[in-house]
Amino acid sequence: MTWLKRLRRPRGPAGVDPDARLAPVRTAIDEVAGRGRPALDRLVDQLADLDAVGDDATALAALELLGGRPRVVSRLDEHARRTSWYSPHHSTVLDRLPERLDAGAAGPIAMALASTHRDGRIRERAVTAILDRPGPELMPFLVLRTGDWVGQVRNRARAGLALLLADDPNGYLPATVPTALVVQFWRRGGFAYTQALAALLTAPTEVRQALAGSAGRHLRRFVFDTALTQRWLHLDELVAAAESEGDVRIRARAAEAACREAVWTRRIGVLQRLAGSRRADVRVLALTGLVRTGHDAEVAGYLDDPAPLVRAVARDAARRLGTDLLAYYLGAVADPVPAIGAIAGLAEMGSDTAVPLLRPLLAHPSASVRARAVWALRQLEAVDVEGMVPLLRDPSPAVVRETTAALRPFHRRVPPELGWRLLADPRTELRRAGYRLLRDRSTAVRLRAGLLLAMDPYPELARRGRADVTGLVRATNLPARRRALVPELLVTAAEHADLTELARRAAGTLGADTTGLLSGWLAGAVPTQRSGT
Structure with missing residues (x-):
């Protein structure tokens, strides 16, 4: 049985829920993100306490949680050397780590904490222990040591990381990349990133595809950026990513690459397909491509789009065609059920002639129309305080939110007792509105x-x-x-x-x-x- 499989067999007290033991560690990790030394002290103590329990499976789960927050790992490493090891308040478990390393009795958390020791000889022994019994959960700590200022520690960590990534990129890249991205611009910190990139470049196609489908945001971006640079992706794959990718950065880069290639090769159908995307960032890129290929008339059909950037591109194309934009928007808003984008577009024209058309829309049956009309009047600086106050109790949360934003600059004209009544209302959005109106007083x-x-x-x-x-x-x-x-x-x-x-x-x-x-x-x-x- 391998060491990794042995670790995953729980050895802790029977009947204790592992999630219950992980809860304090999870809380401590969350606290570190927004606080300083005390939160880091608590995290070290929680990890040391969990190590003392002797449940290696739970310990690995805790390290996995920590590995998902690479900046917390980096702060923990720096903090441990500066504070934990000479603080009179640190856990006595930390004092026993060197002898546990020498006896081969150190668990995963003990090895991880030992790799942050102020003594380079102990860090080197911790790296040796990690490489003797490697696991993905320990890779963030190994990555940090590849940039260690002590040559012996650094060289041993680098050699071990290179071998692990070469032997099993599918197993170790997901745990390596997030921390490697954090430290890549540090002094001596670029080695891990370079090795991760080399491992990805030489990995089989099926491994790269598996990594591209990983749940980790950092890894997926790393794989996609590499694939884009190496031109591994065909146009249809870029289009598919632009249409279905949930990560905004990957989606935008895929759409940009797809539209650029479509413009170069005059594949208008691809641009038209992406122009119909439900994502505004994709539509903007596709319409920009259509403009570059001379399809202004088609782009001008997006004057009513809900997205401001899309409307801006469409207006630019419409001006070149000689369209009277104000007349167009005035006519569009006069429809029985005006498009949301048309209301916003009319406000963006900045004309006072829009105000008489917009004010009746405050009583429109559609909540989205009412909310956009409030927004438009605020943009045109035509807020009628007395007329808008009743909208603070509108059935639609969106209308309440827009009305509150419109009335805040005029809070002295809103009766204070109204704010207190809203703050005591059963509806959550009304309590939020009442508070926003009161907090400027x-x-x-x-x-x-x-x-x-x-x-x-x-x-x-x-x-x-x-x-x-x-x-x-x-x-x-x-x-x-x-x-x-x-x-x-x-x-x-x-x-x-x-x-x-x-x-x-x-x-x-x-x-x-x-x-x-x-x-x-x-x-x-x-x-x-x-x-x-």
Whole structure:
């Protein structure tokens, strides 16, 4: 039985759900993306704790999670050398790694962590252990060592990576490429990328096709870019990728290559096919190709397209044909059910003659027409505040969203009590609208609205409220030299009592740090006779 197969046999405590053991690691990885040293410390501790359990299958699963976030792996490597190994708070498991390496008793996490050690001799032994018992989950750490500043570590890692990629590109490329792309421009960091590229270039066709269908975004882009450079893809394959690819970068590059080849070879049918794509980025490229081949009349038929760039290309073609664009859009919007693109196109013309046609559309039976009419009036700076306020309770979330955006610059003309009523509405989109209308007002109003939103049952709104309250509170605690604008809290005695009660209720969701700063801020605020609202 190979070492890899042996690792995948769970050896942990019976009856323990592996997903439950992975949950703290997954949380720690997510925290590292937006936080600093404490989050990295927690990640090291979670990995060390998981290694101590002795379940190699779960350990490999944790390393696989980590390998999917190559920048986190890079930060962990840097952090481990600078902090973990000489911090008095690091796990005692880390202290035993060298002797475990020497005894051959190091598991996958132990080998990965040992490869980040500040001592180059221990890193070299960790690389040797990884190469003696390789696995895809350990490849991100091996890639980092191929750029190590110590020659012995670097050379051993490079030789091992080159052999692994040459022997089994299908097994090791998916785990190698994401980290190789991160480090390729670092000093001594280009070796892994070069080896990955060489392995792909020499891999059999069936292996390349399997890698192209991988679920990993970084790998699929790497394979596609290489295929495009090497001209492995035929026109029909480029067209298929432009029509069906879900990754926007691959789709755009495939469409660009397909349209370029279609223009060179005068394959108008290909351009016409892609011009009918449901993806706006593909349509733009196809229409640009049709323009270059002299098909302006066909391109001008897209004046009503929902996408702004497509309409811009179509207008340019229509102008060359002598079309009166304003007259065209005025006629299109006068239809009983005007196209969404026609409404937007009329607004883009910037003519005041459009306003009388657009305002009746605010009462149109179609929600999409109402929403686009609000957007168009906002673009033309023709917002009728009193006329649009009723649309804040429109049945369509899209209309509510566009109306809120249109009214925000005029929030002082919107009654404050309307914002509070919306913030207490059962509909999620109305609570969001009420908050957006209130957050442009005084500090006291923003704080009260943020506290209410932080306790919202909808997680996205609650996150927004917590973030805004935290930002307000932290701004009051910055050193004087860093305070661009200190929030001034003007409240009456009743408002102060209300904010204090809301802060108490929201303490559980705000966290101890924010709650402590907020309590200090409120304690230092002196109630006045004049309201801050």
